[in-house]
Amino acid sequence: MDGGVTKRSPVTSSQVADHAGVSQSAVSRAFTPGASISPKTRARVLASAKALGYRPNAIARTLITNRSRIIAVVMAYLENLFYPDVLEELGRRLAAENYHVLLFTGFKDRDSDPVFDQIMQYRVDGIILASTSLSSELSEECMVAGIPVVLFNRTTERDETSSVTTQNREGGKLLGQFLLAGGHRSYGYIAGLENSSTNRDRLTGFREALSAAGIVDLEIRTGNFSRVDAEAAAREMLSLPNRPEAIFVANDHMAVAVMDVARYEYGLSISRDLSIVGFDNVGPARWPSYGITTVTQPIRQMVEATVDILMDQIASGEIEAIHKAIPGELIVRESARLPATGIIETNGYRVYRP
Amino acid sequence: MDGGVTKRSPVTSSQVADHAGVSQSAVSRAFTPGASISPKTRARVLASAKALGYRPNAIARTLITNRSRIIAVVMAYLENLFYPDVLEELGRRLAAENYHVLLFTGFKDRDSDPVFDQIMQYRVDGIILASTSLSSELSEECMVAGIPVVLFNRTTERDETSSVTTQNREGGKLLGQFLLAGGHRSYGYIAGLENSSTNRDRLTGFREALSAAGIVDLEIRTGNFSRVDAEAAAREMLSLPNRPEAIFVANDHMAVAVMDVARYEYGLSISRDLSIVGFDNVGPARWPSYGITTVTQPIRQMVEATVDILMDQIASGEIEAIHKAIPGELIVRESARLPATGIIETNGYRVYRP
DNA sequence: CTGAAAGCGCTTACAG
DNA sequence: CTGAAAGCGCTTACAG
Numbered sequence: 001m002d003g004g005v006t007k008r009s010p011v012t013s014s015q016v017a018d019h020a021g022v023s024q025s026a027v028s029r030a031f032t033p034g035a036s037i038s039p040k041t042r043a044r045v046l047a048s049a050k051a052l053g054y055r056p057n058a059i060a061r062t063l064i065t066n067r068s069r070i071i072a073v074v075m076a077y078l079e080n081l082f083y084p085d086v087l088e089e090l091g092r093r094l095a096a097e098n099y100h101v102l103l104f105t106g107f108k109d110r111d112s113d114p115v116f117d118q119i120m121q122y123r124v125d126g127i128i129l130a131s132t133s134l135s136s137e138l139s140e141e142c143m144v145a146g147i148p149v150v151l152f153n154r155t156t157e158r159d160e161t162s163s164v165t166t167q168n169r170e171g172g173k174l175l176g177q178f179l180l181a182g183g184h185r186s187y188g189y190i191a192g193l194e195n196s197s198t199n200r201d202r203l204t205g206f207r208e209a210l211s212a213a214g215i216v217d218l219e220i221r222t223g224n225f226s227r228v229d230a231e232a233a234a235r236e237m238l239s240l241p242n243r244p245e246a247i248f249v250a251n252d253h254m255a256v257a258v259m260d261v262a263r264y265e266y267g268l269s270i271s272r273d274l275s276i277v278g279f280d281n282v283g284p285a286r287w288p289s290y291g292i293t294t295v296t297q298p299i300r301q302m303v304e305a306t307v308d309i310l311m312d313q314i315a316s317g318e319i320e321a322i323h324k325a326i327p328g329e330l331i332v333r334e335s336a337r338l339p340a341t342g343i344i345e346t347n348g349y350r351v352y353r354p
Numbered sequence: 355m356d357g358g359v360t361k362r363s364p365v366t367s368s369q370v371a372d373h374a375g376v377s378q379s380a381v382s383r384a385f386t387p388g389a390s391i392s393p394k395t396r397a398r399v400l401a402s403a404k405a406l407g408y409r410p411n412a413i414a415r416t417l418i419t420n421r422s423r424i425i426a427v428v429m430a431y432l433e434n435l436f437y438p439d440v441l442e443e444l445g446r447r448l449a450a451e452n453y454h455v456l457l458f459t460g461f462k463d464r465d466s467d468p469v470f471d472q473i474m475q476y477r478v479d480g481i482i483l484a485s486t487s488l489s490s491e492l493s494e495e496c497m498v499a500g501i502p503v504v505l506f507n508r509t510t511e512r513d514e515t516s517s518v519t520t521q522n523r524e525g526g527k528l529l530g531q532f533l534l535a536g537g538h539r540s541y542g543y544i545a546g547l548e549n550s551s552t553n554r555d556r557l558t559g560f561r562e563a564l565s566a567a568g569i570v571d572l573e574i575r576t577g578n579f580s581r582v583d584a585e586a587a588a589r590e591m592l593s594l595p596n597r598p599e600a601i602f603v604a605n606d607h608m609a610v611a612v613m614d615v616a617r618y619e620y621g622l623s624i625s626r627d628l629s630i631v632g633f634d635n636v637g638p639a640r641w642p643s644y645g646i647t648t649v650t651q652p653i654r655q656m657v658e659a660t661v662d663i664l665m666d667q668i669a670s671g672e673i674e675a676i677h678k679a680i681p682g683e684l685i686v687r688e689s690a691r692l693p694a695t696g697i698i699e700t701n702g703y704r705v706y707r708p
Numbered sequence: 709c710t711g712a713a714a715g716c717g718c719t720t721a722c723a724g
Numbered sequence: 725c726t727g728a729a730a731g732c733g734c735t736t737a738c739a740g
Contacts, residue, residue, distance in 0.1 A: 008498050008499060008500075009420075009499075010474075010477070010499060010717095012716095012717055012718085013717065013718065014717080014718095022726085022727085023726065023728075024717090024718085024727085024728095025719080025720080025726075025727060025728080025729095026725090026726065026727075027718095028717095028718065028719060028720085029719090029720095029725090029726090032719075032720095035719095035720095036725060036726085037725070037726085038725055038726085041725075041726080053495070055471060055474050055475050056475060056717090056718075057417075057475065057477060057716090057717050057718065058475040058476050058477070058718095059413055059416045059417050059422065059476065059477050059716095059717080059718090060417055060716075060717035060718035060719090060732090061717080061718055061719075062718090062732090063411075063413050063414055063417055063716090063717080063718070063719095063731095063732045063733065063734085064717090064718055064719045064720080064731075065718090065719065065720095065732090066363075066732080068413065070456075073457075078438040078439070078441060078442045079435065079438060079439065079442075079637060081433065081435065081438075083438070084432035084433060084435075084437070084438045085432070085433065087432060087457075087459065088432045088433075088459050088460065091458065091459035091460060092459070092460055095458075100456055100458075100472065100476070101456065101457045101458075102424075102454055102455065102456055103427075103441075103445065103455045103456075103457040104445065104449075104454075105441065105442050106442065106445060106446055106449070117409060118454065120364075120409050121409050121410060121411065121412040122412050122413065122454070123364070123411060123412070123413050141407070144362050145362060145363075145364060146362075256641070259643075260641055260642050260643055263642070263643075264642040264643075283433060284638070287610070287614055288614050288617070288618040289613075289614055289617075289618075289643045289644070290643070364733095366732095366733060366734085367733065367734065368733080368734095376710085376711085377710070377711045377712075378711085378712095378733090378734085379710075379711060379712080379713095379735080379736085380709090380710065380711075381734095382733095382734065382735060382736085383709090383710090383735090383736095386735075386736095389735095389736095390709060390710085391709070391710085392709055395709080410733090410734075411732090411733050411734065412734095413732095413733080413734090414716090414732075414733035414734035414735090415733080415734055415735075416716090416734090417715095417716045417717065417718085417732090417733080417734070417735095418715075418716045418733085418734055418735045418736080419716090419734090419735065419736095420716080
């Protein structure tokens with residue numbers, strides 16, 4: 001009251017209508033693409049709107065159209081640069097479709113059920129769950145409500161919810177073949193969160209490659225996709241009387257931590273004393289201090305697939321589970337001993353194709 | 355139609371009212387804390403709500419209360435881990451206040467005017483602009499509309515918009531003093547985006563320290579807060595006939611790039627051949643591969659201040675510009691030559707206090 | 709404590 | 725092409 005600016009409430013379509021001397025419906029039509037309105041009326045409305053500083057109220061529109069143009073994104077592990085990169089790409093692509101992102105963080109891979117109520121209260125048009133998932137009851141509820149859900153970088157057992165991932169099993173297998181071809185004789189795996197599909201699939205593929213070569217011994221420790229846990233796991237593994245010659249770390253984020261421990265706590269030279277491979281091809285993997293040999297997760301393609309699924313199902317109203325698994329590529333850098341064959345140069349990268 | 359699950363529209367308060375045998379108002383009251391309703395009625399309503407799977411429609415509520423409980427967050431530079439960390443802390447604190455985050459990315463430090471329309475259409479209760487800002491006309495518009503805006507990690511010339519930053523000038527000065535005490539004889543500065551307040555303030559402080567010691571020569575190149583640009587800036591500076599002995603890089607994100615270039619392209623040993631200091635105390639600065647001597651930006655305190663300003667102004671309706679500049683601490687690691695005195699140990703960190 | 713009613717700012721059949 | 729009117733799902737004076 002005293003001294004402050006008096007709060008002015010936002011201009012409404014009725015005020016614009018008065019100003020332009022038309023009906024409120026006409027104002028609405030002027031802002032609705034494809035609505036039946038003469039160019040002349042439209043111009044008059046837009047002029048008045050501009051003069052008054054009118055902006056359509058998206059909230060009121062949502063109430064009547066049942067379309068909020070909001071997508072809920074639930075995302076954890078933001079300290080892993082993979083996710084900020086995904087978030088930025090997601091923001092870009094959704095903005096291009098005139099959708100907006102309501103972001104929920106902090107639900108690390110456990111079910112995201114606790115935020116579900118919040119999400120539903122805002123009547124979002126779709127849900128993207130990155131590195132997390134929903135219980136099947138809630139997935140079912142979304143389905144019935146006609147709200148498409150896409151799991152990003154995760155799948156569920158029951159396949160009832162759409163998902164977009166990399167071909168994790170194939171990726172793990174390829175890394176196994178790469179290390180085998182490099183002539184390593186003992187292997188370790190530093191796991192991500194143990195019951196996450198991503199972790200399981202990468203491990204399964206890795207094991208497949210090893211057993212095809214008659215190797216069944218595999219030293220496993222768990223890093224839970226967290227830096228601190230990965231450090232602890234690395235210490236355990238590197239303190240072993242006969243430590244593995246090669247370690248597959250379930251993602252690059254943890255691989256960085258493992259390399260730091262190996263070098264600075266155990267004085268090991270990476271690739272000479274110990275080979276490390278990771279997964280994701282995230283920023284630090286490309287930095288020369290690390291140079292991690294890794295399998296890519298093609299963010300642009302993954303995000304594109306995610307948004308496509310959402311847009312299709314929003315448009316059609318038909319919710320059905322779609323599963324996209326995009327192939328990754330093994331990028332060869334300096335963190336692991338090289339095989340004699342199979343490495344080829346392709347647009348600036350060295351990749352491994354056995 | 356054919357084969358798909360029939361879409362069921364969400365349950366409304368009227369349906370709950372019918373089921374519970376009360377009025378629609380009663381249902382509303384049952385979900386409004388502090389509303390006048392008997393415990394008995396409330397219990398009956400909640401039971402029916404549960405039975406039907408009712409969730410209040412936040413959109414409809416917003417329309418009538420004029421409170422969306424949504425905060426718009428505009429954020430760029432997500433590849434700099436400082437920002438994901440901020441985003442996560444912001445999410446946590448806003449969720450605790452029962453607010454939600456509508457995220458807009460991709461507006462790197464230029465004015466965020468292009469998204470402004472979108473933001474306003476959703477009738478957000480407040481706006482946080484991280485590493486970006488608004489033109490003064492739009493800031494003014496927010497003020498008049500009673501929507502609080504806080505600049506995060508930036509300030510504007512005109513001081514008309516609230517801001518939360520670290521004491522950047524003091525931080526830059528402290529880094530200058532530290533390097534001077536280390537006995538370096540020539541200096542460089544790799545700048546962030548040149549007309550950003552953060553960059554200007556850090557440079558100003560740095561220059562103050564240098565000139566107090568009679569040093570006016572300062573080699574400057576610009577990295578625009580981007581890794582690629584910082585690499586290019588580093589190459590230019592390190593190719594100089596007599597390159598500086600010490601370089602202050604405007605943030606850690608760029609300092610990492612500069613260290614990589616210095617080591618892997620110029621074969622320099624960091625701190626022996628070249629001292630580097632940064633700003634932010636971001637993840638990689640703490641990793642042993644880098645160990646960057648840097649000034650902290652205390653994320654928790656900065657976010658707390660930001661949310662406090664927002665909550666206060668939303669509650670009071672009084673919008674006034676508040677400027678918080680939180681002191682940082684110089685954390686001493688291995689990337690720069692050490693001064694003989696002034697380094698003290700404090701809860702696990704070595705800090706510099708001249 | 710409770711219900712009937714008005715109204716938030718829009719979209720969209722409906723009739724002309 | 726245009727306007728009057730209904731209605732989206734809530735909250736909140738108002739009267740009892």
